[in-house]
Amino acid sequence: MSILVNENNKVLVQGITGREGMARARLMMDYGTQVVAGVTPGKGNQTVLDVPVFDTVQEAAENTEVDTSVIFVPAPLVRNAALEAIDAGLKLLVIVPDRVPIYDVLEIAKAAELNGARFVGPNTLGLLSVDRAVLGMMGGRAKTAKEWFKKGNVGVTSRSGGITSSIAYYLSRSGIGLSSIVHVGGDAIVGTPHPEVVKLFQHDADTNAVVMFGEIGTTQEEQVADLIESGQFTKPLIAFIGGKAAKSGTRFSHAGAIVEGNRGTHESKVRRLREVGAHIVENFDDIPKVTAGVLANLK
Numbered sequence: 001m002s003i004l005v006n007e008n009n010k011v012l013v014q015g016i017t018g019r020e021g022m023a024r025a026r027l028m029m030d031y032g033t034q035v036v037a038g039v040t041p042g043k044g045n046q047t048v049l050d051v052p053v054f055d056t057v058q059e060a061a062e063n064t065e066v067d068t069s070v071i072f073v074p075a076p077l078v079r080n081a082a083l084e085a086i087d088a089g090l091k092l093l094v095i096v097p098d099r100v101p102i103y104d105v106l107e108i109a110k111a112a113e114l115n116g117a118r119f120v121g122p123n124t125l126g127l128l129s130v131d132r133a134v135l136g137m138m139g140g141r142a143k144t145a146k147e148w149f150k151k152g153n154v155g156v157t158s159r160s161g162g163i164t165s166s167i168a169y170y171l172s173r174s175g176i177g178l179s180s181i182v183h184v185g186g187d188a189i190v191g192t193p194h195p196e197v198v199k200l201f202q203h204d205a206d207t208n209a210v211v212m213f214g215e216i217g218t219t220q221e222e223q224v225a226d227l228i229e230s231g232q233f234t235k236p237l238i239a240f241i242g243g244k245a246a247k248s249g250t251r252f253s254h255a256g257a258i259v260e261g262n263r264g265t266h267e268s269k270v271r272r273l274r275e276v277g278a279h280i281v282e283n284f285d286d287i288p289k290v291t292a293g294v295l296a297n298l299k
Helices: 019-031 057-063 075-087 102-114 142-148 161-173 194-202 220-229 266-275 284-298
Strands: 010-014 034-039 046-048 051-054 068-071 092-095 118-120 126-129 133-136 151-158 178-183 209-215 237-242
Touching: 010 019, 010 057, 010 075, 019 034, 019 133, 019 142, 034 057, 051 057, 057 075, 068 075, 068 133, 075 092, 075 102, 092 102, 092 133, 102 118, 142 161, 151 161, 151 194, 151 284, 161 178, 161 209, 161 284, 178 194, 194 209, 194 220, 209 220, 209 284, 220 237, 220 266, 237 266, 237 284
Parallel strands: 010 034, 010 068, 034 051, 068 092, 092 118, 151 178, 151 209, 209 237
Antiparallel strands: 046 051, 126 133, 126 178
């Protein structure tokens, strides 16, 4: 099993004729993802990487079998692209661009909820199920992703793109294999935050434990603690929270990582996660060691 994506997803790339869209379509295809269509308004009736390009998502849906969209368009155009994909019946969207206006994200979220769809991002590298499929730009190149990320039973969820890859790489290098890797996105509002990801891992038979990279700002990590406390997430959680030195009003790395008063602080997140029995890692380099110890106790 895996979460969110596997080799059966039929993927549409919105913005496939652009530089990023084309490069990342190649990455996804080389890794084994089924990219079956692309969309760029005004550039239909051509092919990119032997993938047919259509003018609209609806046209692509009528002529191919698509259920997933990865969006590589400029931030001001994301709202229309995402709503078009949801209206066409696609059930999973990965919104890669950053700086998407917050009200646009809220509108996308409402449309997704009404139509039974889910989106990851915005401001995300995407997600990867090891040896099965990748959506977005995780790993940079397929060869790198195949070399870096080894198959196993640990899930990774992270609010930082670079840290997502780093955690997965260092776990794999230390002999700890991975099930699925998710970069939830660095913005304050994202479609599939940490709590939603860990719930998906809870029901994944291939995931025995989860490593979470959290940051200051938002209440995502506290919500994960609530899930543990209520018994909705019962697998071991290894957590590292970035931004320990940040003071009120400080932004740490991402738009969604900002301390406001006593909300979203490093201290509050660590305290709450400790209360419910999560394994807190104080030093980033210790993540593989702590994870290995947790896994050993499961045997």
